[in-house]
Amino acid sequence: MIxxxxxSQTASVNTPDSDFxxxxxxxxxxxxxxxxxTRQRAAQYIKTPENDWQEAFGKMNDEALIQLAFFYVRAEDxxxxxxxxxxxxxxxVFRYLRNSGRKPAKDIVKALKAESDNRFIPxxxxxx
Numbered sequence: 001m002i003x004x005x006x007x008s009q010t011a012s013v014n015t016p017d018s019d020f021x022x023x024x025x026x027x028x029x030x031x032x033x034x035x036x037x038t039r040q041r042a043a044q045y046i047k048t049p050e051n052d053w054q055e056a057f058g059k060m061n062d063e064a065l066i067q068l069a070f071f072y073v074r075a076e077d078x079x080x081x082x083x084x085x086x087x088x089x090x091x092x093v094f095r096y097l098r099n100s101g102r103k104p105a106k107d108i109v110k111a112l113k114a115e116s117d118n119r120f121i122p123x124x125x126x127x128x
Contacts, residue, residue: 014048018059025060025067031075031082042071043081050092057096066108069093073116086120094122 024042027034034042057065069090075082090112097104109122 014044015052016045016048016056018056021056021060021068022064024071025064028067028071028074031071032078039075039079039081042075043079045089046072046082046084046087048089050095053089053092054096057093062097062102062104065093065097066104069112069122070115073112073118073121076118077116085118086125088118088121090121091124095124098123 020041023038024031024034027038031039031042060068072082072084072088072090072093076084076088094104094109094112104122112122
């Protein structure tokens with residue numbers, strides 16, 4: 001007998017998990033030193049909608065979240081396949097922190113912006 005498909009048993013491949021995001025945060029100083037499988041998975045997450053990140057973000061501390069943002073900003077500038085513009089996950093991190101009442105200090109925002117040519121960093125499109 002052919003089994004029935006149960007949508008509740010299907011996990012989205014692109015739903016970020018906090019353990020993997022913590023690994024990316026640890027690689028934030030030099031994303032180019034990550035292995036190919038890690039890069040491919042991290043690049044896939046760029047296509048994931050902002051709401052799908054919230055659960056994983058909730059399991060991470062602020063320092064790890066900020067390092068994750070730096071990973072994606074640096075990866076966008078140094079690695080192929082990470083071109084994200086207004087959909088850079090660093091934006092989701094900063095929005096999450098702001099909406100949680102934990103807005104990063106101005107010096108952190110300034111440092112992040114200094115490392116990127118992406119005009120949408122840190123909070124996304126100002127017109128939305």
